[in-house]
Amino acid sequence: MADEFTREERAALAPYVSNLDGPVFALVNLPEVVKGALFARYSRSPKSLRRLFVDEFLGAAGLEAAAFGAPGGDAGTQRAEQLYERVFVEYGDDSVAQLGGVHLACEGASNILTKVLEWGRLMAYLEQSTRYIPYDDRPDGRYRYHVPAELPGALRERYVATLDRSFDTYRAWLPKLRAFFEKKFPRDPAESETVYRMTIRAKALDTLRGMLPAATTSNVGIYGTGQAYEQLLLRMRAYPLQEVRAYANLMLVELRKVIPAFLKRVDVPERGGVWSAYFAETRREMREVAGRLLNAGAAAGTVPPPVALEDEVTLTDFDPDGEVKVVAAALYAVSSRSDAELLDAARAMTHDERNAVLAAYVGKRLNRRHRPGRAFERTSYRFDVLGDYGAFRDLQRHRLLTLEWQRLTPGHGHVVPEAIAEAGAADDWRRVLAESAELHDAIEAIGLADVASYAVSMAYRVRFYMDMNAREAMHLIELRTTPQGHPSYRRICQTMHRLIGERHPAIAATMTFADHSAVELERLEAERAAARRRAASA
Numbered sequence: 001m002a003d004e005f006t007r008e009e010r011a012a013l014a015p016y017v018s019n020l021d022g023p024v025f026a027l028v029n030l031p032e033v034v035k036g037a038l039f040a041r042y043s044r045s046p047k048s049l050r051r052l053f054v055d056e057f058l059g060a061a062g063l064e065a066a067a068f069g070a071p072g073g074d075a076g077t078q079r080a081e082q083l084y085e086r087v088f089v090e091y092g093d094d095s096v097a098q099l100g101g102v103h104l105a106c107e108g109a110s111n112i113l114t115k116v117l118e119w120g121r122l123m124a125y126l127e128q129s130t131r132y133i134p135y136d137d138r139p140d141g142r143y144r145y146h147v148p149a150e151l152p153g154a155l156r157e158r159y160v161a162t163l164d165r166s167f168d169t170y171r172a173w174l175p176k177l178r179a180f181f182e183k184k185f186p187r188d189p190a191e192s193e194t195v196y197r198m199t200i201r202a203k204a205l206d207t208l209r210g211m212l213p214a215a216t217t218s219n220v221g222i223y224g225t226g227q228a229y230e231q232l233l234l235r236m237r238a239y240p241l242q243e244v245r246a247y248a249n250l251m252l253v254e255l256r257k258v259i260p261a262f263l264k265r266v267d268v269p270e271r272g273g274v275w276s277a278y279f280a281e282t283r284r285e286m287r288e289v290a291g292r293l294l295n296a297g298a299a300a301g302t303v304p305p306p307v308a309l310e311d312e313v314t315l316t317d318f319d320p321d322g323e324v325k326v327v328a329a330a331l332y333a334v335s336s337r338s339d340a341e342l343l344d345a346a347r348a349m350t351h352d353e354r355n356a357v358l359a360a361y362v363g364k365r366l367n368r369r370h371r372p373g374r375a376f377e378r379t380s381y382r383f384d385v386l387g388d389y390g391a392f393r394d395l396q397r398h399r400l401l402t403l404e405w406q407r408l409t410p411g412h413g414h415v416v417p418e419a420i421a422e423a424g425a426a427d428d429w430r431r432v433l434a435e436s437a438e439l440h441d442a443i444e445a446i447g448l449a450d451v452a453s454y455a456v457s458m459a460y461r462v463r464f465y466m467d468m469n470a471r472e473a474m475h476l477i478e479l480r481t482t483p484q485g486h487p488s489y490r491r492i493c494q495t496m497h498r499l500i501g502e503r504h505p506a507i508a509a510t511m512t513f514a515d516h517s518a519v520e521l522e523r524l525e526a527e528r529a530a531a532r533r534r535a536a537s538a
Contacts, residue, residue, distance in 0.1 A: 114127055437460075
C-alpha cells in the first residue's frame with residue numbers, strides 16, 4: 001500500500017525523489033551520506049524510504065522550509081552523520097559504507113601510482129591513454145612526468161636530464177612516425193580525411209609509447225563506495241613510495257568533503273593507523289624472507305635469458321577436468337540433482353553430448369557482450385605473463401580476476417616494435433632504453449629500489465600473473481583481441497586463447513569473438529565506426 005503524505009510533505013519530498021507514488025524511485029539532489037544513511041535504516045525500520053526521509057531526516061525544519069519554497073534545510077545531513085557515527089564507528093558495521101559513493105578525479109599521477117589507484121576490484125576507473133594522447137607538450141615549461149621526492153640532489157638532476165632526453169626523442173619522432181605510416185599506408189581516396197588522420201596518429205602513438213618512462217603522468221577518474229575508498233587509502237598510506245602516500249593524504253581531504261562519515265577511521269592511530277601498519281609490516285617481512293630464501297643460491301648480477309615473444313605467456317595451472325565440471329555446472333540450475341550427481345553424469349556423457357550441453361548453454365551469441373552464465377566460473381586458468389609495461393597497464397585494469405605483479409625493472413629485457421626499425425628509429429630507441437636502464441641501476445644502487453622503477457621505459461617487460469575463470473577469460477580475450485587493440489596486449493591474449501584451446505578445446509571454441517587476424521592499422525575500423533556514429537547523431 002502506498003504511503004499517504006500531506007500536501008506539505010509531498011512538496012518537501014518532491015525535490016529529492018524521482019516520483020512520489022510509485023514502488024520504484026530514485027533518490028536525487030541528496031548528499032551521499034544521507035542516501036547511504038537512508039538505506040542503512042531500511043533494515044531496522046518498517047517504514048518506506050520516503051516516510052523515513054520525511055520523519056527522521058527532513059524533520060519539522062525541512063517541512064517548514066519547503067512550505068516557503070526553500071530547500072529542506074540540510075536535507076537530513078546532520079541526522080545521517082549521527083547515524084553513521086553510531087552504526088559505522090561504534091558498532092563496526094562496515095557494510096553501511098557501501099551505500100554512498102564519490103566520483104574522484106586524480107590528476108598528475110605517475111604510471112606507477114595509477115596502478116596502485118586501480119588496485120581495488122569494487123571500483124570503476126577511466127585512465128588517460130597513451131594510445132590517444134600525445135605526450136609531446138610541455139605545460140609550465142616541463143614534460144609531464146613525476147620527479148620522486150626521495151631522490152637526492154645530483155641523482156635528481158641526472159633523473160630530470162635523462163627523462164627530458166627521452167621525451168625530446170619521443171617528441172622528435174612523433175611527426176616522423178606519422179609521415180612514415182602515411183607513406184606506408186597511403187589514404188584511399190574513398191577514406192575520410194578525419195578517419196585516416198586519427199588512425200595514423202594512433203598508430204604513431206602506439207608505436208612510440210614504449211619510449212615513455214613509468215614516471216609519465218596521467219589522469220584517472222575513479223568511482224567507488226566509501227568502503228572501497230577506505231581500503232584503497234589504508235593500502236596507499238602504507239606504500240613505500242612517497243608519491244603514493246602523499247596522494248593518499250590529498251584524496252582523504254577531498255573525500256571527506258563529500259563522504260566524511262565513511263572515512264573517519266582511516267587516520268585514527270588505533271584503527272586505520274594499525275591497519276596500514278599491518279600492510280607495511282607484512283610487505284617488509286615478505287621481502288626479507290624472499291631475499292633470504294630465494295636469492296641465497298643465485299649468482300650476483302645474474303641476468304635472465306632473453307624471452308621470445310612466443311614464450312611471453314605461460315599457462316601454469318588449469319584443471320584437466322575443467323570442461324566436464326563446466327558441463328555439470330551448466331546443468332545445475334535446470335535440474336534437481338546434486339552437484340556430485342551432475343558431475344558423475346557429465347563424466348559419463350560422450351564427447352558429443354557434452355558439446356551439446358555447452359552449445360545450448362552458450363546459445364547463439366550475436367556479439368561479444370552475449371556471454372554465458374556462471375557455469376563458466378567452474379574452471380580457471382593461471383597465466384604467468386612477461387609483457388611490456390604498456391600492455392600490463394591495459395590488462396591490469398581487469399578486476400574480476402586475480403592479478404599480481406613484480407617490480408618494474410630493466411632486467412627482463414624490452415620489446416622493439418617492427419616499425420621502429422623500419423622507420424629508422426632503432427638507434428634512438430636503444431639509446432633511450434639504455435639510458436633508462438642505467439638510471440634505474442644508479443637509483444637502485446643507493447637503496448631506492450622502488451623509486452628506481454619510475455625511470456624504466458614502458459617498453460621494458462614486467463612479470464605478472466593473471467588467474468581467471470573461463471567466464472572472465474572469455475571477456476578478457478574477446479575484448480583484448482579486437483582489431484583496434486594495441487598489438488602488445490592483442491598478442492598476449494591471442495596466446496592465452498591458444499593455450500586454453502590446447503587443454504580445453506570445447507571451452508575455447510565458445511570464445512567465438514576471439515580475433516587472431518593480423519591487423520596493420522589497428523584503429524581504422526574503430527575510427528570508421530566512430531565517424532558513422534557522429535554522422536548519425538548530427
